[in-house]
Structures are given as structure tokens and as C-alpha cells.
Amino acid sequence: MSELVIETAGSVRTLLLNRPAKLNAFTAALHADLRAALADAIADDGVKVIVLTGEGRAFSSGQDLTEDLPRDAQGGVDLGPALERDYNPLIKQITTSPKPTIAALNGPAVGAAMNIALACDIVLAARSATLQEAFAKIALIPDAGGTWLLPRLIGPKRALALMLTAEPVTAEQGLAMGLVYKLYEDASFRADVAAFAAKLASGPGLAYRMMREAVLASAGNDLDAQLALEAQLQRRAGASHDFAEGVAAFLAKRPPQFQGR
Incomplete structure (x- = not known):
């Protein structure tokens, strides 16, 4: 085996x-x-x-x-x-x-x-x-x-x-x-x-990837650098299909269907 x-x-x-x-x-x-x-x-x-x-x-x-x-x-x-x-x-x-x-x-x-x-x-x-x-x-x-x-x-x-x-x-x-x-x-x-x-x-794969990126970078960043990175990544997350789906699902009181994009 x-x-x-x-x-x-x-x-x-x-x-x-x-x-x-x-x-x-x-x-x-x-x-x-x-x-x-x-x-x-x-x-x-x-x-x-x-x-x-x-x-x-x-x-x-x-x-x-x-x-x-x-x-x-x-x-x-x-x-x-x-x-x-x-x-x-x-x-x-x-x-x-x-x-x-x-x-x-x-x-x-x-x-x-x-x-x-x-x-x-x-x-x-x-x-x-x-x-x-x-x-x-x-x-x-x-x-x-x-x-x-x-x-x-x-x-x-x-x-x-x-x-x-x-x-x-x-x-x-x-x-x-x-x-x-x-x-x-x-x-x-x-x-x-x-x-x-x-x-x-079943969660938001794109957001997961960016969370991991941010946490990994935090080991070498000071606070200012980390805040700037968060803003950069959050702009990407806010423009994603998954964010729109998450908000729509929240308002409709239904489970979200994330696609990782």
C-alpha cells in the first residue's frame, strides 16, 4: 500500500x-x-x-x-x-x-x-x-x-x-x-x-487567501505597513463576487454561495 x-x-x-x-x-x-x-x-x-x-x-x-x-x-x-x-x-x-x-x-x-x-x-x-x-x-x-x-x-x-x-x-x-x-x-x-x-x-476562498497573505506578512511588518497592506487587500475583497454574494445572502437571510472570486 x-x-x-x-x-x-x-x-x-x-x-x-x-x-x-x-x-x-x-x-x-x-x-x-x-x-x-x-x-x-x-x-x-x-x-x-x-x-x-x-x-x-x-x-x-x-x-x-x-x-x-x-x-x-x-x-x-x-x-x-x-x-x-x-x-x-x-x-x-x-x-x-x-x-x-x-x-x-x-x-x-x-x-x-x-x-x-x-x-x-x-x-x-x-x-x-x-x-x-x-x-x-x-x-x-x-x-x-x-x-x-x-x-x-x-x-x-x-x-x-x-x-x-x-x-x-x-x-x-x-x-x-x-x-x-x-x-x-x-x-x-x-x-x-x-x-x-x-x-x-464552503467559505470565501479569495478572502481566505488574503487573510493568509496578511498574517504571513505581519511577521515582518510594522503597524503602518500592516495597516497599508490591510487597506490594499480589503479593496480587493470589497470588489469581489464573494463580498457581493455575502451581503446579498445576509440581507436575504440565506446561506451564502461563495465561489472564491
């Missing part, structure tokens, strides 16, 4: 990590398949929302440490090229996606997998899920954007504490910290995620 299962339901594309015997640990081959599937989902006009989740009892345990470690010309371990080839492009692909991305944590998200999940726009978690910056356990630093993402989400001191201690965060704790948006019971998790994603996919 494929190590990445691709499912489409309506306007929702689900990418399912499918190495349950290895807790969906990442290999170079799985990375390549996932990046290709993300590119296809982003390019497909019929896809409005992308969901990333795992098969079995884990979202992902992170890097598959049974793979041969990359080495330099002198035979020493060199992890840099693998990050540059696999993890860094994946994180950039997720964070710059014009379509909303959802990480659906069906179980533990460990190491780089935690940071891949945090790179997504929304994190949904089953009650049994955990998140763990486990790098210190093997004397590494958090990668896959973890040292950039986590401090911005929960503050530098708490982020550093999670990195230094490598302690797991329960789904409930993640919800309280703001790492997780919604928590669902394990038994209904798949159905709840599908319903959430379908509802999101």
Missing part, C-alpha cells in the same frame, strides 16, 4: 500518512510524495481545504531514525542536506499555501512532526493526541521551523521550556496554550474533522 493515501471528499483533500507500523515516521520517499501531493492539491481548483493526518495510533513520530543518516564527504554525520532537501521545502510549502491547511492530530505528533503540524493554519486534535519537541532526547535542536513557529505561538520562555525538557504536551494542554484550536473525542475524531473541513471549504 502507498505510504501516503490521498482522499478527496467534495472540496476537501486529505493527505493521510500511512506508515502505521512505523508510527508514520518520515522518510525521504514519504517527504517527496507529500510535497508532490500538496502541490497537486494547491493547483487543483476543486480543492478548497487541505487536511494532513495520520493512519493508526499516531499522527507521526517525526523522522524515521532507522534510515541511514546522511554523511559528508569525510563520512561524518551531516543532517543539514536532509533538512534543506525535505523539511525546509515542506514547511515553506505549507506556510505559503494559498488554501487553508488543517493538521488533524489523531495521535502523538513528535519532533519534526509537531512542527509540521504547527505550520498548518489550524490544528485539530483527538483527546489522546500529544505534541512533543523531543529533540533534546537525542541531543538535537528543534528543526522543521520549530524554533521560529513555537516561540511566536506560545512565547519564547514557554517554547524554550518545552524544547529543553522535551516533555509531551497533552491535547488538553495544547488547547489551553493555543497550539490546538479544537479538541474532539477519539471515537468521533475522523467524522468531526471531516465536518469541520467541509464547513471551512
Whole structure:
């Protein structure tokens, strides 16, 4: 069976990590398949929302440490090229996606997998899920954007504490910290995620794209620059078909039929 299962339901594309015997640990081959599937989902006009989740009892345990470690010309371990080839492009692909991305944590998200999940726009978690910056356990630093993402989400001191201690965060704790948006019971998790994603996919795709653009730009903008960007994007939103439809639907007291334009 494929190590990445691709499912489409309506306007929702689900990418399912499918190495349950290895807790969906990442290999170079799985990375390549996932990046290709993300590119296809982003390019497909019929896809409005992308969901990333795992098969079995884990979202992902992170890097598959049974793979041969990359080495330099002198035979020493060199992890840099693998990050540059696999993890860094994946994180950039997720964070710059014009379509909303959802990480659906069906179980533990460990190491780089935690940071891949945090790179997504929304994190949904089953009650049994955990998140763990486990790098210190093997004397590494958090990668896959973890040292950039986590401090911005929960503050530098708490982020550093999670990195230094490598302690797991329960789904409930993640919800309280703001790492997780919604928590669902394990038994209904798949159905709840599908319903959430379908509802999101029915929303205004053009406005979604501009929201993501604005939030991404805010990391490097001062207030004046961000206010100017908001005005620019709002002019585009106000001239859109979706805005006219949203107002018409509001006045007619009916659900809007957005077209993403």
C-alpha cells in the first residue's frame, strides 16, 4: 500500500500518512510524495481545504531514525542536506499555501512532526493526541521551523521550556496554550474533522487567501505597513463576487454561495 493515501471528499483533500507500523515516521520517499501531493492539491481548483493526518495510533513520530543518516564527504554525520532537501521545502510549502491547511492530530505528533503540524493554519486534535519537541532526547535542536513557529505561538520562555525538557504536551494542554484550536473525542475524531473541513471549504476562498497573505506578512511588518497592506487587500475583497454574494445572502437571510472570486 502507498505510504501516503490521498482522499478527496467534495472540496476537501486529505493527505493521510500511512506508515502505521512505523508510527508514520518520515522518510525521504514519504517527504517527496507529500510535497508532490500538496502541490497537486494547491493547483487543483476543486480543492478548497487541505487536511494532513495520520493512519493508526499516531499522527507521526517525526523522522524515521532507522534510515541511514546522511554523511559528508569525510563520512561524518551531516543532517543539514536532509533538512534543506525535505523539511525546509515542506514547511515553506505549507506556510505559503494559498488554501487553508488543517493538521488533524489523531495521535502523538513528535519532533519534526509537531512542527509540521504547527505550520498548518489550524490544528485539530483527538483527546489522546500529544505534541512533543523531543529533540533534546537525542541531543538535537528543534528543526522543521520549530524554533521560529513555537516561540511566536506560545512565547519564547514557554517554547524554550518545552524544547529543553522535551516533555509531551497533552491535547488538553495544547488547547489551553493555543497550539490546538479544537479538541474532539477519539471515537468521533475522523467524522468531526471531516465536518469541520467541509464547513471551512464552503467559505470565501479569495478572502481566505488574503487573510493568509496578511498574517504571513505581519511577521515582518510594522503597524503602518500592516495597516497599508490591510487597506490594499480589503479593496480587493470589497470588489469581489464573494463580498457581493455575502451581503446579498445576509440581507436575504440565506446561506451564502461563495465561489472564491
